[in-house]
Amino acid sequence: MAAPCVSCGAAVFYRIFLGGRVSLARRQGVWKAAAAELQIGAGSQILRLRHTTGVTTKKNVAALRRETYTVEFIKKQIEEFNIGKRHLANMMGEDPETFTQEDIDRAIAYLFPSGLFEKQARPIMKHPEQIFPKQRAIQWGEDGRPFHFLFYTGKQSYYSLMHEAYGKLLDIEKRQNQLQAKGLFSENTKTKDLIGSRWLIKEELEEMLVEKLSDQDYAQFIRLLERLLTVQCGAEEEFVQQFRRSVTVQSKKQLIEPLQYDEQGMAFSTSEGRRKSAKAEAIVYEHGSGRIKVNGTDYLLYFPVTQDREQLMFPFHFLDRLGKHDVTCTVSGGGRSSQAGAIRLAMAKALCSFVTEEEVEWMRQAGLLTTDPRVKERKKPGQEGARRKFTWKKR
Amino acid sequence: MMLSRVTRLISGARRLDPGRFLDTGSQGSRSLAAHPGNQAPDDRPRAVSRTSEKDPARHAEQHEGLHYDIPLQDMRTLFPHSLPPRFSMQVKTFSEACLMVRKPALELLRYLKNTNFAHPAVRSVLSGDVFFNPSALDGEKGTGKTLSLCHVIHFCAKQDWLILHVPDAHLWVKNCRGLLPSTHNRQRLDQPIQASIWLKNFKTTNDRFLSQIKVQEKYVWNKQESTEKGSPLGEVVEQGITRVKNATDAVGVVLKELKGQSRAGRFRLLVAVDGVNALWGRTTLKREDKSLVAAEELALVHNLRKMVKNDWHGGAIVLTLSQTGSLFKPRTAYLPQELLGKEGFDALDPFVPILVSNYNRKEFESCIQYYLENSWLQHEKAHTEEGKQQLLFLSSANPGQLERLCAHL
Numbered sequence: 001m002a003a004p005c006v007s008c009g010a011a012v013f014y015r016i017f018l019g020g021r022v023s024l025a026r027r028q029g030v031w032k033a034a035a036a037e038l039q040i041g042a043g044s045q046i047l048r049l050r051h052t053t054g055v056t057t058k059k060n061v062a063a064l065r066r067e068t069y070t071v072e073f074i075k076k077q078i079e080e081f082n083i084g085k086r087h088l089a090n091m092m093g094e095d096p097e098t099f100t101q102e103d104i105d106r107a108i109a110y111l112f113p114s115g116l117f118e119k120q121a122r123p124i125m126k127h128p129e130q131i132f133p134k135q136r137a138i139q140w141g142e143d144g145r146p147f148h149f150l151f152y153t154g155k156q157s158y159y160s161l162m163h164e165a166y167g168k169l170l171d172i173e174k175r176q177n178q179l180q181a182k183g184l185f186s187e188n189t190k191t192k193d194l195i196g197s198r199w200l201i202k203e204e205l206e207e208m209l210v211e212k213l214s215d216q217d218y219a220q221f222i223r224l225l226e227r228l229l230t231v232q233c234g235a236e237e238e239f240v241q242q243f244r245r246s247v248t249v250q251s252k253k254q255l256i257e258p259l260q261y262d263e264q265g266m267a268f269s270t271s272e273g274r275r276k277s278a279k280a281e282a283i284v285y286e287h288g289s290g291r292i293k294v295n296g297t298d299y300l301l302y303f304p305v306t307q308d309r310e311q312l313m314f315p316f317h318f319l320d321r322l323g324k325h326d327v328t329c330t331v332s333g334g335g336r337s338s339q340a341g342a343i344r345l346a347m348a349k350a351l352c353s354f355v356t357e358e359e360v361e362w363m364r365q366a367g368l369l370t371t372d373p374r375v376k377e378r379k380k381p382g383q384e385g386a387r388r389k390f391t392w393k394k395r
Numbered sequence: 396m397m398l399s400r401v402t403r404l405i406s407g408a409r410r411l412d413p414g415r416f417l418d419t420g421s422q423g424s425r426s427l428a429a430h431p432g433n434q435a436p437d438d439r440p441r442a443v444s445r446t447s448e449k450d451p452a453r454h455a456e457q458h459e460g461l462h463y464d465i466p467l468q469d470m471r472t473l474f475p476h477s478l479p480p481r482f483s484m485q486v487k488t489f490s491e492a493c494l495m496v497r498k499p500a501l502e503l504l505r506y507l508k509n510t511n512f513a514h515p516a517v518r519s520v521l522s523g524d525v526f527f528n529p530s531a532l533d534g535e536k537g538t539g540k541t542l543s544l545c546h547v548i549h550f551c552a553k554q555d556w557l558i559l560h561v562p563d564a565h566l567w568v569k570n571c572r573g574l575l576p577s578t579h580n581r582q583r584l585d586q587p588i589q590a591s592i593w594l595k596n597f598k599t600t601n602d603r604f605l606s607q608i609k610v611q612e613k614y615v616w617n618k619q620e621s622t623e624k625g626s627p628l629g630e631v632v633e634q635g636i637t638r639v640k641n642a643t644d645a646v647g648v649v650l651k652e653l654k655g656q657s658r659a660g661r662f663r664l665l666v667a668v669d670g671v672n673a674l675w676g677r678t679t680l681k682r683e684d685k686s687l688v689a690a691e692e693l694a695l696v697h698n699l700r701k702m703v704k705n706d707w708h709g710g711a712i713v714l715t716l717s718q719t720g721s722l723f724k725p726r727t728a729y730l731p732q733e734l735l736g737k738e739g740f741d742a743l744d745p746f747v748p749i750l751v752s753n754y755n756r757k758e759f760e761s762c763i764q765y766y767l768e769n770s771w772l773q774h775e776k777a778h779t780e781e782g783k784q785q786l787l788f789l790s791s792a793n794p795g796q797l798e799r800l801c802a803h804l
Contacts, residue, residue, distance in 0.1 A: 085467050280433055290788060300791040301535070306800065322784040 077128040088130025107121025134210050157209040165224050172231050198245040257353045269353040273345030282346035307339035315348040444764035451550035454496050457658035460758045462493040475598045477562030491768050494763040499751045500543040529712035535729045537795020540715045556663040557604050564673040565720030590642035594635045605629035616641045657709035664710030671714040677740030690726045753792040
């Protein structure tokens with residue numbers, strides 16, 4: 001009978017397996033091999049050798065999911081990182097003792113400038129803990145007994161967390177009952193500031209617990225935390241705050257250009273705009289009759305195509321100020337369409353100073369104040385253009 | 396049946412109120428049809444775009460900005476070939492030809508009327524023999540130079556002048572096939588097709604004069620044919636039309652005769668050339684040996700240049716400078732010096748430049764009103780102030796651009 005090899009009694013050698021789930025079968029297989037070796041020596045129980053060669057000799061596919069980094073390996077990496085940090089500080093002429101991570105990032109960006117668009121593809125130098133994925137240390141001892149009492153649930157960290165949270169909830173309720181019994185229960189309704197923070201997402205929680213979760217587990221956990229929140233006790237706040245991340249509020253404030261006044265006392269405002277590779281600067285006067293001059297010529301002559309003039313019309317038409325402002329602009333670079341777009345952006349930004357804040361918000365929502373981020377996509381090797389592939393020939 | 400009743404109702408409404416059309420918005424035509432008797436004025440201010448004054452001689456400042464229509468028979472005689480293609484499409488669509496009375500045309504008309512009454516023998520001491528300086532309509536692209544010229548031509552026709560109208564001089568210096576060496580002068584080149592077309596149209600316009608004017612000398616065309624002295628000019632024109640080979644020479648003869656005889660004072664001559672800067676520009680024509688032809692080597696151009704020079708009197712010269720059909724000139728050029736070049740400018744000097752500019756506010760409103768009356772603008776916002784402002788911005792009050800904006804797709 002294939003009893004767990006614990007009953008072998010022989011000294012079981014074990015290897016440090018760092019890595020996700022070491023399947024029981026593999027361990028069994030190895031121990032079987034070990035047991036087979038010792039079989040002659042043991043003599044007490046003859047273990048029937050299960051035909052597990054398939055599992056032992058072939059590389060375990062499950063373990064290939066993640067590369068296993070040994071503890072020494074990680075330690076070595078950390079030492080190398082620290083030495084490298086000091087070297088880098090030396091190179092940059094800074095004090096090695098007070099060289100922070102931001103300094104490292106700046107130094108690397110300076111020494112290895114990269115034009116790649118993808119930020120994660122650029123050279124980085126960070127602490128190995130941030131680079132190498134977190135892995136679980138071995139979870140059972142020399143005798144094979146797991147350390148954690150919830151090991152056999154399969155998701156020990158998750159269930160222990162749930163256990164802990166529920167325990168806290170029960171504690172709070174008990175305390176509240178006691179207070180109520182004594183009559184000292186005060187309704188302290190201090191609502192925590194939940195705006196500007198959000199719950200952890202499932203991926204973040206998985207990363208924290210180094211364990212795979214299912215959607216239902218995650219939902220259950222969040223429900224429990226929300227129940228904790230509703231109980232309104234100050235004591236467990238730090239516990240709950242661990243699981244909240246702040247959300248950067250997108251600043252809706254549009255920078256409004258200050259008004260300037262020229263010699264005649266007419267108010268005007270200047271601003272710039274860009275589109276693709278065209279740059280434009282527009283000066284919008286407060287009172288006028290709707291004349292627009294581009295690079296010294298009338299806009300009708302500069303933009304013979306109606307589409308471009310429609311682009312110029314958009315900001316004024318949106319604010320219902322079609323014949324009320326005079327504009328002088330200069331533009332360079334790009335083609336006719338991108339020049340029109342650049343001037344449109346510049347005019348819209350300049351108009352912000354003549355207009356109420358609500359209308360500025362409407363303009364922002366209409367997309368008049370956003371620089372169009374689209375630029376020409378890079379041509380890739382092996383293709384004819386950015387997306388177009390060479391003609392496919394069957395033979 | 397229903398439709399005919401509706402149209403009769405509309406024409407009935409028109410008869411009731413010949414001169415003025417009320418502004419009843421875009422439902423105007425429909426409401427007119429429904430209530431023919433309902434001519435009661437609205438609370439809204441009337442926007443008027445038409446005038447009933449059909450005679451250009453009586454057009455004055457109070458008619459400025461208003462449209463007047465030219466009867467279609469007149470159109471066929473006066474302008475058999477010469478309207479800009481977009482305008483002739485509009486005429487066909489609306490089945491009426493309406494021109495707007497504008498300041499440059501009014502100025503020209505005043506000029507013409509004043510010199511009309513002047514004694515023909517008066518000679519200006521300073522400029523010698525000159526009776527009338529040529530006037531040139533110039534302006535940016537699409538501002539209405541050609542149509543102002545048409546207005547002046549209509550006026551002169553009504554005054555019973557002889558009209559020598561070259562619709563587009565650019566057509567004579569580009570895209571010509573069949574250049575022949577001239578029979579009259581070996582060095583010059585003939586353009587038989589263009590000359591014969593022009594002669595046909597000239598005949599249509601000035602039919603009644605052709606029998607009255609008599610030729611002053613004898614012209615021999617070839618061994619068999621010749622025109623005797625004293626025979627009517629119509630014969631020369633016929634000769635040119637039938638014998639296409641001699642058409643250019645016929646044109647030269649006509650021009651010479653008219654120039655000579657207008658001095659006599661029997662009739663008034665109006666020389667109207669559109670795109671006169673073509674006469675002094677480059678050509679794109681090539682001879683058989685691929686050598687470029689200069690403008691003066693073309694017989695038609697040579698003769699026309701002589702015509703346009705102000706060394707004769709008894710008539711008027713009205714010219715238009717145009718970049719639209721011109722060769723080798725940048726799009727933004729519109730000043731006389733730029734378009735004519737030094738040679739042309741010196742040849743035409745002295746002349747009176749008249750600037751034709753974009754619509755002003757009143758003219759713009761009138762144009763929109765005209766389109767609305769003809770139910771040409773179908774957008775529901777077209778008659779609102781907002782819509783008009785958009786059109787104003789997009790076209791920048793340029794008549795040509797406005798027409799293109801309002802046109803069909």
